[in-house]
Amino acid sequence: MVKAETDKAVAIQVDRLYKSFGSLKVLREITTEIRRGEVVAIIGPSGCGKSTFLRCLNLLEMPTSGKVYIDGEEITAPNVDVMKIRQNVGMVFQHFHLFPHMTVLKNVMYAPLTVKKMPKAQASQKALDLLKRVGLEEKADVFPSRLSGGQKQRVAIARALAMEPDVMLFDEPTSALDPEMVKEVLDVMKQVSESGMTMAIVTHEMGFAREVADRIFFLDGGKIAEDAPPDEFFSSPKSDRAQQFLEKVL
Amino acid sequence: MNNILWGVNGLMPSSLVLAQMNLDFARIAESIPFILTGINVTLQFTLISAVLGFIWGTILSLFKISSFKPLYWFGMAYTSIFRGTPLLVTLSLIYFATPQLTGYNISGFEAGVITFTLNSGAYISEVIRAGILAVDRGQAEAAMSLGVRYKPLMLDIILPQAIKNILPALVNESIALLKDSTLVSTIGAQDLLRRAQIVGAQKYVYFEPLLLVAVIYYVMVMILTVASVILENQLRRSS
Ligand SMILES: Nc1ncnc2c1ncn2[C@@H]1O[C@H](COP(=O)(O)OP(=O)(O)OP(=O)(O)O)[C@@H](O)[C@H]1O
Numbered sequence: 116m117v118k119a120e121t122d123k124a125v126a127i128q129v130d131r132l133y134k135s136f137g138s139l140k141v142l143r144e145i146t147t148e149i150r151r152g153e154v155v156a157i158i159g160p161s162g163c164g165k166s167t168f169l170r171c172l173n174l175l176e177m178p179t180s181g182k183v184y185i186d187g188e189e190i191t192a193p194n195v196d197v198m199k200i201r202q203n204v205g206m207v208f209q210h211f212h213l214f215p216h217m218t219v220l221k222n223v224m225y226a227p228l229t230v231k232k233m234p235k236a237q238a239s240q241k242a243l244d245l246l247k248r249v250g251l252e253e254k255a256d257v258f259p260s261r262l263s264g265g266q267k268q269r270v271a272i273a274r275a276l277a278m279e280p281d282v283m284l285f286d287e288p289t290s291a292l293d294p295e296m297v298k299e300v301l302d303v304m305k306q307v308s309e310s311g312m313t314m315a316i317v318t319h320e321m322g323f324a325r326e327v328a329d330r331i332f333f334l335d336g337g338k339i340a341e342d343a344p345p346d347e348f349f350s351s352p353k354s355d356r357a358q359q360f361l362e363k364v365l
Numbered sequence: 366m367n368n369i370l371w372g373v374n375g376l377m378p379s380s381l382v383l384a385q386m387n388l389d390f391a392r393i394a395e396s397i398p399f400i401l402t403g404i405n406v407t408l409q410f411t412l413i414s415a416v417l418g419f420i421w422g423t424i425l426s427l428f429k430i431s432s433f434k435p436l437y438w439f440g441m442a443y444t445s446i447f448r449g450t451p452l453l454v455t456l457s458l459i460y461f462a463t464p465q466l467t468g469y470n471i472s473g474f475e476a477g478v479i480t481f482t483l484n485s486g487a488y489i490s491e492v493i494r495a496g497i498l499a500v501d502r503g504q505a506e507a508a509m510s511l512g513v514r515y516k517p518l519m520l521d522i523i524l525p526q527a528i529k530n531i532l533p534a535l536v537n538e539s540i541a542l543l544k545d546s547t548l549v550s551t552i553g554a555q556d557l558l559r560r561a562q563i564v565g566a567q568k569y570v571y572f573e574p575l576l577l578v579a580v581i582y583y584v585m586v587m588i589l590t591v592a593s594v595i596l597e598n599q600l601r602r603s604s
């Protein structure tokens with residue numbers, strides 16, 4: 116494996132990342148580092164490539180060029196085991212994508228059981244612990260269709276945590292929720308961040324970003340147009356584009 | 366050959382039969398157990414072909430959604446050939462060509478199972494492919510993001526959801542298979558129809574044995590149809 120010449124404190128390193136869909140250039144030269152335990156909120160106008168950027172970090176999208184390192188290991192190298200890498204990078208989706216034909220418990224224990232070959236009793240215990248952590252242990256035996264949106268997303272977070280990833284990616288985790296359910300999901304995410312997890316979160320929740328994130332990435336024109344601590348970004352954005360964006364969303 | 370294919374020749378003056386309509390099942394009473402044994406043969410044949418066809422159809426459907434082009438083209442060409450050739454032609458080809466090419470003296474039953482497996486595989490693969498494509502792309506992405514590999518991804522996540530959606534179509538395919546199974550009577554397998562023809566030829570009465578097996582076929586198809594309706598309702602309630 117190719118190791119980046121960076122210290123162990125860097126969880127995600129992105130080096131001149133480009134991504135195009137056909138002739139549409141979505142990401143143009145993104146270079147950045149996210150340190151271990153850091154929480155980054157990625158914001159920007161619709162269609163600016165936030166999801167694409169996030170999905171390049173676990174190779175759900177193949178970068179057109181450039182390099183991505185997770186824990187110092189280059190995941191964009193030609194012969195890496197993509198599945199092995201994804202075990203280490205959890206992802207939470209806007210629309211949850213729980214497995215509808217499995218109970219909540221099965222949803223959470225499926226990957227440790229199948230991917231990590233964890234013994235069943237251990238996987239089940241771990242899943243119950245995680246469900247307790249997201250406040251849903253009493254829902255262990257129901258099917259996802261019986262859950263509210265907020266509950267579904269909390270199960271999805273537990274499912275991702277069950278693989279004990281080093282990095283968690285969230286793509287608009289609260290955008291599909293009714294307003295009254297947003298808080299319960301944000302609370303769980305906050306709790307995850309407090310446990311020291313490295314997180315990259317695409318979100319429209321500016322209050323949450325301000326409170327929980329260590330850094331804000333403002334994506335525009337396929338680049339990270341601004342990269343600043345929340346206080347600085349929200350009080351005095353440098354570019355006009357960021358200013359306009361904030362006026363619209365705040 | 367002609368006689369084997371059309372053992373029902375004696376039925377031809379149907380106007381005559383219809384005019385008389387004097388049914389007499391007593392004349393074939395002693396042969397009825399012989400005919401009924403054909404239910405076993407027909408059901409066995411249909412069941413084996415349906416199961417093997419389902420497995421083969423699943424594999425073919427995976428070929429057809431594969432991004433590996435040779436597999437994709439094989440799946441497409443295969444389906445096109447089997448959908449575009451009359452079943453009776455494929456059946457005769459396999460029955461008569463196998464001994465000629467391999468020296469193996471294939472039985473009518475075996476030739477039938479092979480033909481129907483290959484053929485229903487082609488149809489079922491289309492159904493399953495549509496079922497797989499109807500499963501939300503997010504399901505695969507969620508599983509992949511957890512590091513789940515192709516085989517468990519398909520077997521545990523995608524196929525169970527796909528098959529649930531297409532169960533009614535699969536039952537319809539089994540019904541078609543059951544009815545098409547009568548074609549094996551043309552190559553000497555002693556299925557329900559063939560037995561009726563044999564009895565007819567022995568006793569010189571064709572109407573009664575054929576009417577009997579027609580009713581039996583109808584009842585079997587109705588059982589499957591009702592089962593599929595119940596299944597469909599249950600699925601609708603559970604989702
Ligand atoms: N698989 C794809 N094929 C072609 N174009 C794509 C694909 N995925 C994304 N795009 C395009 O790339 C651009 C960026 O998409 P992306 O989903 O990353 O934006 P986003 O910032 O997440 O937007 P939103 O806020 O609406 O979620 C859009 O113009 C989108 O249409």
Ligand SMILES: [Mg+2]
Pocket residue numbers: 165166167286287
């Ligand atoms: Mg998006």
